[in-house]
């Protein structure tokens with residue numbers, strides 16, 4: 001007899017990450033989409049909000065309060081940071097067995113004081129924070145498989161950490177001298193109306209933002225520090241770039257004494273040789289967002305700087321796939337015991 005499909009819900013299905021979770025889930029062979037929630041769009045059909053789902057028969061958008069959480073096996077959470085903690089706490093109260101794939105930042109920082117400092121309020125579900133597993137699949141796979149609550153990393157942290165963790169872990173770089181220059185497509189800012197994401201204001205320019213104060217800096221530092229085994233402070237500057245999806249991070253690093261760029265390449269290749277989604281570009285090949293657009297793949301390239309003793313690592317992903325919904329599906333596969341790549345092997349939409 002065929003195994004029953006797992007029933008999933010998506011919180012924030014009327015947003016960009018929620019919608020990409022629906023796009024991927026709709027063609028996943030082992031899951032059934034059983035509930036979709038929205039805030040202002042509650043009561044509407046998904047196709048009214050996202051016409052590209054015209055061929056699907058999907059549940060109507062409803063508020064999270066009206067969902068029967070006891071019927072679901074897993075929930076994807078694409079809510080604005082700050083709102084997730086309380087909603088997830090209620091969902092878990094209703095169904096303690098439900099698996100949670102949070103795509104927001106609400107459970108990523110392990111230190112509550114750091115959370116309060118960067119997010120401007122005390123954590124609203126500290127009892128759940130303790131059990132949250134950081135959802136960077138390539139480095140937390142075993143813990144993710146056993147977890148109830150997975151805090152999927154942000155899109156910038158995913159791209160940056162896939163470049164930095166293996167080389168920091170191997171002691172190949174000076175962790176006091178890391179500069180991350182990051183660029184994101186406009187969907188990274190969500191679907192809500194904002195002046196700076198209007199085509200007329202973002203379509204023909206490149207804008208740095210949150211200089212020296214972006215909330216992904218402490219998240220990246222937390223994970224590079226865990227890899228390196230020492231506290232890390234780094235420079236992180238994001239930019240908004242006129243394309244719909246995609247992200248590219250360029251990390252400038254100083255080599256540890258006696259280490260070479262070939263050592264960096266060897267560490268990255270060793271880390272990812274058996275990984276289904278992360279690929280190290282061959283020598284001289286430059287990663288570009290076009291190679292990963294719409295896919296769960298990540299491309300990492302490593303280059304010697306012309307300044308002796310320095311190197312440049314370039315990493316790229318799709319912010320809505322490996323940067324959020326795709327990685328969440330990858331983690332769900334582990335948590336529900338499906339092959340990790342199920343539903344995720346689409347190649348980039350190129351051009």
Ligand SMILES: NC(=O)C1=CN([C@@H]2O[C@H](COP(=O)(O)OP(=O)(O)OC[C@H]3O[C@@H](n4cnc5c(N)ncnc54)[C@H](OP(=O)(O)O)[C@@H]3O)[C@@H](O)[C@H]2O)C=CC1
Nearest residue numbers: 012014015016017038039040041078081104188190191324
């Ligand atoms: N966009 C990206 O590339 C990435 C985003 N993230 C994170 O994922 C989360 C979602 O991002 P994204 O999809 O871009 O955001 P959107 O702004 O596109 O969507 C937000 C969703 O949350 C719903 N919502 C808003 N406020 C509330 C509330 N008070 N109660 C219940 N539902 C609410 C919205 O409903 P409605 O539209 O009906 O009002 C909508 O469905 C954020 O935390 C974001 O930072 C993480 C990685 C990448």
Ligand SMILES: CC(=O)N[C@@H](CCC(=O)OP(=O)(O)O)C(=O)O
Nearest residue numbers: 081103104105154155184188189
């Ligand atoms: C372009 C843009 O605005 N990007 C968002 C990052 C999106 C994201 O990954 O944020 P979370 O940590 O909430 O998941 C930002 O800079 O805030």
